[in-house]
Amino acid sequence: MNLRDTARPGFRKAAVLGAGSWGTTFAKVLVDAGAPENGAGESAGTSPAAGIRDVALWGRNEATLSRMARTRVNEKYVPDLHLPDSLLITVDLEEALTGADLVVLAFPAQTVRDQLPAVAEHLEPGAALLSLAKGLEQGTGLRMTEVIAEVLAESFPEADGGHDRAGWARQTCVLSGPNLAKEIADEQPTASVVAAEEPELAAAVAKAIAAPYFRPYTNEDVVGTEIAGLTKNVIAVCVGICEGRDYGDNSKASIITRGLAESTRLALALGGRQETMSGLAGIGDLVATCASPLSRNHTAGRLFGQGKTLEQVREEMTQTAEGLKSAPAVLALARAHSVDMPITEAVVAILDGRITVDHLAPLLLGRQLKSEATPE
Numbered sequence: 231m232n233l234r235d236t237a238r239p240g241f242r243k244a245a246v247l248g249a250g251s252w253g254t255t256f257a258k259v260l261v262d263a264g265a266p267e268n269g270a271g272e273s274a275g276t277s278p279a280a281g282i283r284d285v286a287l288w289g290r291n292e293a294t295l296s297r298m299a300r301t302r303v304n305e306k307y308v309p310d311l312h313l314p315d316s317l318l319i320t321v322d323l324e325e326a327l328t329g330a331d332l333v334v335l336a337f338p339a340q341t342v343r344d345q346l347p348a349v350a351e352h353l354e355p356g357a358a359l360l361s362l363a364k365g366l367e368q369g370t371g372l373r374m375t376e377v378i379a380e381v382l383a384e385s386f387p388e389a390d391g392g393h394d395r396a397g398w399a400r401q402t403c404v405l406s407g408p409n410l411a412k413e414i415a416d417e418q419p420t421a422s423v424v425a426a427e428e429p430e431l432a433a434a435v436a437k438a439i440a441a442p443y444f445r446p447y448t449n450e451d452v453v454g455t456e457i458a459g460l461t462k463n464v465i466a467v468c469v470g471i472c473e474g475r476d477y478g479d480n481s482k483a484s485i486i487t488r489g490l491a492e493s494t495r496l497a498l499a500l501g502g503r504q505e506t507m508s509g510l511a512g513i514g515d516l517v518a519t520c521a522s523p524l525s526r527n528h529t530a531g532r533l534f535g536q537g538k539t540l541e542q543v544r545e546e547m548t549q550t551a552e553g554l555k556s557a558p559a560v561l562a563l564a565r566a567h568s569v570d571m572p573i574t575e576a577v578v579a580i581l582d583g584r585i586t587v588d589h590l591a592p593l594l595l596g597r598q599l600k601s602e603a604t605p606e
């Protein structure tokens with residue numbers, strides 16, 4: 231679909247909730263996307279006023295956020311990024327959400343559910359939700375857009391002017407793709423994917439977030455986009471383990487390729503599409519995350535490969551490596567759908583301490599030989 235065709239009006243204000251690496255960086259993307267000098271609104275064939283005018287960034291830590299508001303730098307997560315003066319930086323959730331017709335959730339996956347009731351309290355009617363998290367909820371096996379729809383339907387039901395779960399799902403979309411925050415903070419050219427059930431919503435969000443260095447494509451496959459984004463973290467942990475064990479590029483390429491095969495099996499079993507897995511959210515993000523030393527999942531894997539325990543890895547990692555928490559949930563979801571995911575299974579066994587990294591190669595290579603085209 232040509233984005234000029236979308237009937238949905240543009241957004242006026244975006245609230246980015248979660249001031250970690252990606253939330254902070256994405257807030258800058260939104261400011262740049264809305265800047266008239268960057269042609270905001272032009273790609274939509276409308277006036278520059280169609281771009282987002284106000285962007286707020288909300289974080290929970292008062293001391294950190296007030297320092298950020300003063301210095302315009304997020305020292306812990308993106309120290310080299312100077313945040314635009316027009317960005318509102320606040321710990322007041324009501325201030326961030328008032329007037330926001332686009333709400334961006336940039337929390338780590340396992341914390342999204344707990345944040346949502348407070349968000350629901352101040353959510354503007356009709357606001358769209360955009361999930362940035364790449365993880366699967368432990369305990370429920372729900373994807374982030376499912377968690378969002380479930381909690382908002384409970385907190386803000388139809389009877390109070392909200393929606394049922396399906397209604398909230400239609401207002402929710404996901405951003406995924408090869409989007410290492412540090413590179414985007416440096417304004418390095420990047421493409422991404424906005425997936426939504428409603429093509430008009432995906433198109434409106436894509437228009438609102440397109441910046442000179444950030445090009446979003448649209449997709450209607452929410453399931454495939456989310457599954458690709460969360461399984462690649464587990465595969466990146468495995469590639470990191472290979473690196474830590476000093477295995478070379480053949481080993482890493484083998485894990486990436488077979489990792490894509492098992493991720494695709496899961497996505498298809500859940501109703502996702504093959505094309506999504508061959509696209510930016512699929513192979514694009516898998517390659518970026520598995521290849522880059524900037525990736526936290528890759529880094530965590532490397533530490534395991536060097537012989538560290540889960541506790542030691544957790545201590546060393548100061549940022550979120552979603553694969554460590556999502557891996558058992560991915561495996562449980564795969565088993566519930568009778569999908570074979572041997573790499574994920576091996577990563578979970580290492581995380582649980584049931585095998586060591588020395589067992590990884592014999593375990594994977596010792597499996598029964600089969601055709602590359604075998605679907606299961």
Ligand SMILES: NC(=O)C1=CN([C@@H]2O[C@H](COP(=O)(O)OP(=O)(O)OC[C@H]3O[C@@H](n4cnc5c(N)ncnc54)[C@H](O)[C@@H]3O)[C@@H](O)[C@H]2O)C=CC1
Nearest residue numbers: 249250251252253337338339341363364409410411549550
């Ligand atoms: N950093 C990146 O390059 C990218 C990250 N993502 C995804 O974005 C999500 C967020 O990741 P990052 O920003 O990188 O994480 P991060 O580790 O850089 O920052 C996490 C942020 O969440 C906050 N936080 C932690 N626990 C919380 C809680 N219980 N309640 C509220 N806030 C809490 C922290 O204070 C911090 O501001 C993850 O799902 C990640 O996979 C997606 C694309 C790129």
Ligand SMILES: O=C(CO)COP(=O)(O)O
Nearest residue numbers: 407408409410525526527
């Ligand atoms: O999702 C990402 C890149 O697209 C970030 O990967 P890490 O969370 O492994 O750093």
